[in-house]
Amino acid sequence: MQIAGLIKNSVVDYPGKIAAVIFTSGCNLDCYYCHNRFLLSPKTWGDLLSEEEVLRFLEKRKKLLDGVVISGGEPTLQKDLKEFLRKVKNLDYEIKLDTNGTNPALLKDLIDNKLLDYVAMDFKAPFQKYSQICGSNASLVLEEIKESIKILLTGQVAYEFRTTFNPELKKEDILEMAEYIQGARLYVLQQYRKPDLPDYEKLALRLQQDVYSTDFIKETVQKVSEIVAVCETRGI
Numbered sequence: 742m743q744i745a746g747l748i749k750n751s752v753v754d755y756p757g758k759i760a761a762v763i764f765t766s767g768c769n770l771d772c773y774y775c776h777n778r779f780l781l782s783p784k785t786w787g788d789l790l791s792e793e794e795v796l797r798f799l800e801k802r803k804k805l806l807d808g809v810v811i812s813g814g815e816p817t818l819q820k821d822l823k824e825f826l827r828k829v830k831n832l833d834y835e836i837k838l839d840t841n842g843t844n845p846a847l848l849k850d851l852i853d854n855k856l857l858d859y860v861a862m863d864f865k866a867p868f869q870k871y872s873q874i875c876g877s878n879a880s881l882v883l884e885e886i887k888e889s890i891k892i893l894l895t896g897q898v899a900y901e902f903r904t905t906f907n908p909e910l911k912k913e914d915i916l917e918m919a920e921y922i923q924g925a926r927l928y929v930l931q932q933y934r935k936p937d938l939p940d941y942e943k944l945a946l947r948l949q950q951d952v953y954s955t956d957f958i959k960e961t962v963q964k965v966s967e968i969v970a971v972c973e974t975r976g977i
Protein backbone atom coordinates (compact mmCIF):
# COMPACT_ATOMS: atom_id res chain seq x y z
CA MET A 742 0.00 0.00 0.00
CA GLN A 743 1.23 3.44 -0.84
CA ILE A 744 0.06 5.54 2.09
CA ALA A 745 0.81 9.23 1.74
CA GLY A 746 -1.05 10.58 4.75
CA LEU A 747 -2.94 9.81 7.94
CA ILE A 748 -5.40 11.88 9.96
CA LYS A 749 -5.35 10.27 13.37
CA ASN A 750 -8.75 11.41 14.54
CA SER A 751 -11.69 12.78 12.55
CA VAL A 752 -15.36 13.27 13.39
CA VAL A 753 -16.38 14.50 9.93
CA ASP A 754 -15.14 11.86 7.49
CA TYR A 755 -17.21 8.83 8.53
CA PRO A 756 -20.90 9.56 9.30
CA GLY A 757 -21.55 8.99 13.01
CA LYS A 758 -18.09 7.68 13.80
CA ILE A 759 -14.76 8.78 15.16
CA ALA A 760 -12.33 7.60 12.54
CA ALA A 761 -8.77 7.63 11.35
CA VAL A 762 -8.39 8.65 7.70
CA ILE A 763 -5.77 7.04 5.49
CA PHE A 764 -4.81 8.76 2.23
CA THR A 765 -3.45 6.59 -0.55
CA SER A 766 -1.32 8.13 -3.28
CA GLY A 767 -2.15 8.40 -6.97
CA CYS A 768 -5.35 8.99 -8.90
CA ASN A 769 -6.57 8.14 -12.39
CA LEU A 770 -8.64 11.33 -12.69
CA ASP A 771 -7.59 14.96 -12.59
CA CYS A 772 -10.49 17.05 -11.30
CA TYR A 773 -9.73 20.74 -11.66
CA TYR A 774 -10.95 21.48 -8.12
CA CYS A 775 -9.05 18.64 -6.43
CA HIS A 776 -7.92 19.64 -2.95
CA ASN A 777 -5.64 16.63 -2.58
CA ARG A 778 -3.65 17.49 -5.65
CA PHE A 779 -0.36 16.72 -3.90
CA LEU A 780 -1.45 13.07 -3.91
CA LEU A 781 -1.63 12.91 -7.69
CA SER A 782 2.09 12.73 -8.45
CA PRO A 783 5.12 11.02 -6.90
CA LYS A 784 6.86 14.40 -7.25
CA THR A 785 4.55 15.94 -4.66
CA TRP A 786 3.27 13.20 -2.39
CA GLY A 787 6.54 13.09 -0.42
CA ASP A 788 7.66 10.31 1.91
CA LEU A 789 5.18 7.49 2.26
CA LEU A 790 4.14 5.94 5.57
CA SER A 791 4.78 2.27 5.97
CA GLU A 792 1.81 -0.05 6.19
CA GLU A 793 3.20 -1.58 9.40
CA GLU A 794 3.45 1.85 11.01
CA VAL A 795 -0.20 2.61 10.17
CA LEU A 796 -1.44 -0.78 11.37
CA ARG A 797 0.53 -0.41 14.63
CA PHE A 798 -1.16 2.96 15.14
CA LEU A 799 -4.62 1.47 14.50
CA GLU A 800 -3.90 -1.39 16.90
CA LYS A 801 -2.97 1.08 19.65
CA ARG A 802 -6.04 3.28 19.07
CA LYS A 803 -8.61 0.48 18.99
CA LYS A 804 -10.44 1.71 22.06
CA LEU A 805 -10.59 5.33 20.92
CA LEU A 806 -11.64 4.98 17.29
CA ASP A 807 -14.70 3.30 15.74
CA GLY A 808 -13.72 3.34 12.13
CA VAL A 809 -11.14 3.78 9.41
CA VAL A 810 -11.66 5.76 6.21
CA ILE A 811 -9.61 4.79 3.17
CA SER A 812 -9.41 7.85 0.98
CA GLY A 813 -7.05 9.34 -1.57
CA GLY A 814 -6.16 9.85 -4.33
CA GLU A 815 -8.03 6.80 -5.53
CA PRO A 816 -7.63 3.88 -3.12
CA THR A 817 -8.78 1.22 -5.60
CA LEU A 818 -5.60 1.78 -7.62
CA GLN A 819 -3.68 0.06 -4.82
CA LYS A 820 -2.92 -3.51 -5.85
CA ASP A 821 -2.93 -4.81 -2.27
CA LEU A 822 -5.96 -2.87 -1.02
CA LYS A 823 -7.93 -6.02 -0.30
CA GLU A 824 -5.17 -7.56 1.85
CA PHE A 825 -4.74 -4.29 3.70
CA LEU A 826 -8.46 -3.98 4.44
CA ARG A 827 -8.48 -7.54 5.74
CA LYS A 828 -5.76 -6.57 8.22
CA VAL A 829 -7.78 -3.52 9.29
CA LYS A 830 -10.92 -5.67 9.66
CA ASN A 831 -8.96 -8.12 11.81
CA LEU A 832 -8.44 -5.23 14.20
CA ASP A 833 -12.25 -4.96 14.41
CA TYR A 834 -12.65 -1.63 12.67
CA GLU A 835 -15.57 -0.56 10.53
CA ILE A 836 -14.29 0.60 7.16
CA LYS A 837 -15.46 3.37 4.88
CA LEU A 838 -14.10 3.64 1.34
CA ASP A 839 -13.97 6.94 -0.56
CA THR A 840 -13.82 6.21 -4.27
CA ASN A 841 -14.31 7.79 -7.67
CA GLY A 842 -15.99 4.58 -8.82
CA THR A 843 -13.56 3.67 -11.59
CA ASN A 844 -12.84 0.14 -10.36
CA PRO A 845 -16.20 -1.68 -10.06
CA ALA A 846 -14.63 -5.16 -10.09
CA LEU A 847 -12.61 -4.44 -6.97
CA LEU A 848 -15.50 -2.56 -5.37
CA LYS A 849 -17.74 -5.60 -5.79
CA ASP A 850 -15.05 -7.95 -4.57
CA LEU A 851 -14.52 -5.88 -1.41
CA ILE A 852 -18.27 -5.71 -0.74
CA ASP A 853 -18.75 -9.45 -1.38
CA ASN A 854 -15.94 -10.20 1.08
CA LYS A 855 -17.53 -7.96 3.71
CA LEU A 856 -14.50 -5.72 3.87
CA LEU A 857 -16.50 -2.50 3.55
CA ASP A 858 -19.17 -1.05 5.84
CA TYR A 859 -19.75 2.21 3.99
CA VAL A 860 -18.88 3.53 0.54
CA ALA A 861 -18.84 7.21 -0.44
CA MET A 862 -18.70 7.40 -4.21
CA ASP A 863 -18.07 10.61 -6.10
CA PHE A 864 -20.54 11.15 -8.90
CA LYS A 865 -18.73 14.04 -10.49
CA ALA A 866 -20.91 15.12 -13.39
CA PRO A 867 -23.43 14.04 -15.99
CA PHE A 868 -21.46 11.59 -18.15
CA GLN A 869 -21.13 14.00 -21.08
CA LYS A 870 -19.36 16.49 -18.77
CA TYR A 871 -16.97 14.15 -16.96
CA SER A 872 -13.93 14.96 -19.13
CA GLN A 873 -14.56 18.68 -18.84
CA ILE A 874 -14.33 18.43 -15.04
CA CYS A 875 -12.09 15.41 -14.40
CA GLY A 876 -9.65 15.49 -17.32
CA SER A 877 -9.50 13.56 -20.57
CA ASN A 878 -8.84 10.17 -18.90
CA ALA A 879 -12.36 10.30 -17.54
CA SER A 880 -13.83 9.44 -20.94
CA LEU A 881 -12.06 6.06 -20.72
CA VAL A 882 -13.74 5.01 -17.49
CA LEU A 883 -17.37 6.08 -17.88
CA GLU A 884 -18.67 2.51 -18.20
CA GLU A 885 -16.79 1.57 -15.02
CA ILE A 886 -18.33 4.50 -13.16
CA LYS A 887 -21.81 3.45 -14.35
CA GLU A 888 -21.13 -0.10 -13.17
CA SER A 889 -20.04 1.09 -9.71
CA ILE A 890 -23.24 3.13 -9.41
CA LYS A 891 -25.24 0.03 -10.30
CA ILE A 892 -23.38 -2.02 -7.65
CA LEU A 893 -24.08 0.51 -4.91
CA LEU A 894 -27.73 0.93 -5.85
CA THR A 895 -28.30 -2.78 -5.17
CA GLY A 896 -27.83 -1.85 -1.52
CA GLN A 897 -25.49 -4.62 -0.37
CA VAL A 898 -23.56 -2.02 1.63
CA ALA A 899 -24.43 1.40 3.10
CA TYR A 900 -23.42 4.12 0.68
CA GLU A 901 -23.70 7.70 -0.40
CA PHE A 902 -23.17 9.38 -3.73
CA ARG A 903 -21.63 12.81 -3.54
CA THR A 904 -21.14 15.66 -5.95
CA THR A 905 -19.11 18.80 -5.51
CA PHE A 906 -21.46 21.50 -6.83
CA ASN A 907 -18.70 23.22 -8.78
CA PRO A 908 -19.26 26.09 -11.22
CA GLU A 909 -19.03 23.78 -14.27
CA LEU A 910 -22.31 22.22 -13.16
CA LYS A 911 -25.75 23.75 -13.58
CA LYS A 912 -28.81 22.96 -11.51
CA GLU A 913 -30.13 20.94 -14.47
CA ASP A 914 -26.98 18.80 -14.39
CA ILE A 915 -27.56 17.95 -10.74
CA LEU A 916 -31.17 17.02 -11.48
CA GLU A 917 -30.04 14.84 -14.38
CA MET A 918 -27.57 13.04 -12.10
CA ALA A 919 -30.21 12.60 -9.40
CA GLU A 920 -32.48 10.98 -12.01
CA TYR A 921 -29.65 8.61 -12.90
CA ILE A 922 -29.36 7.45 -9.28
CA GLN A 923 -33.11 7.71 -8.67
CA GLY A 924 -34.10 6.21 -5.31
CA ALA A 925 -30.53 6.30 -3.92
CA ARG A 926 -30.43 6.14 -0.11
CA LEU A 927 -28.29 9.29 0.20
CA TYR A 928 -27.07 11.94 -2.23
CA VAL A 929 -24.78 14.62 -0.81
CA LEU A 930 -24.19 17.95 -2.52
CA GLN A 931 -20.89 19.39 -1.34
CA GLN A 932 -20.06 23.06 -1.48
CA TYR A 933 -17.25 23.89 -3.89
CA ARG A 934 -14.11 25.48 -2.52
CA LYS A 935 -11.82 27.26 -4.93
CA PRO A 936 -8.67 25.22 -5.45
CA ASP A 937 -5.36 26.81 -4.63
CA LEU A 938 -3.99 26.82 -8.18
CA PRO A 939 -1.46 29.35 -9.50
CA ASP A 940 -3.51 29.89 -12.69
CA TYR A 941 -6.93 29.85 -11.01
CA GLU A 942 -7.86 33.30 -12.28
CA LYS A 943 -7.48 32.08 -15.87
CA LEU A 944 -9.59 29.05 -15.08
CA ALA A 945 -12.20 31.21 -13.36
CA LEU A 946 -12.76 33.12 -16.60
CA ARG A 947 -13.76 29.88 -18.29
CA LEU A 948 -16.09 28.96 -15.43
CA GLN A 949 -18.30 32.07 -15.87
CA GLN A 950 -19.83 31.35 -12.51
CA ASP A 951 -18.57 31.89 -8.97
CA VAL A 952 -19.25 29.66 -5.97
CA TYR A 953 -22.98 28.90 -5.72
CA SER A 954 -24.76 30.56 -2.83
CA THR A 955 -26.05 28.56 0.12
CA ASP A 956 -29.64 29.47 -0.83
CA PHE A 957 -29.18 28.22 -4.37
CA ILE A 958 -27.74 24.92 -3.15
CA LYS A 959 -30.57 24.48 -0.64
CA GLU A 960 -33.12 25.16 -3.36
CA THR A 961 -31.47 22.48 -5.52
CA VAL A 962 -31.48 20.04 -2.60
CA GLN A 963 -35.23 20.49 -2.26
CA LYS A 964 -35.75 19.49 -5.90
CA VAL A 965 -33.33 16.56 -5.66
CA SER A 966 -35.08 15.31 -2.51
CA GLU A 967 -38.07 14.48 -4.69
CA ILE A 968 -35.90 12.07 -6.71
CA VAL A 969 -33.62 10.28 -4.21
CA ALA A 970 -34.45 9.01 -0.71
CA VAL A 971 -32.39 11.64 1.10
CA CYS A 972 -30.41 14.63 -0.20
CA GLU A 973 -28.09 16.57 2.12
CA THR A 974 -25.59 19.33 1.82
CA ARG A 975 -22.08 19.37 3.16
CA GLY A 976 -19.66 22.24 3.61
CA ILE A 977 -22.14 25.11 3.42
Ligand code: SF4
Nearest residue numbers: 768770771772775814
Ligand atom coordinates in the same frame (compact mmCIF):
# COMPACT_ATOMS: atom_id res chain seq x y z
S1 SF4 B 1 -10.96 11.81 -8.11
FE1 SF4 B 1 -10.62 12.80 -6.11
S2 SF4 B 1 -8.42 12.58 -5.74
FE2 SF4 B 1 -8.76 12.15 -7.91
S3 SF4 B 1 -8.39 14.11 -8.92
FE3 SF4 B 1 -10.59 13.95 -8.54
S4 SF4 B 1 -10.91 15.00 -6.56
FE4 SF4 B 1 -8.70 14.55 -6.75
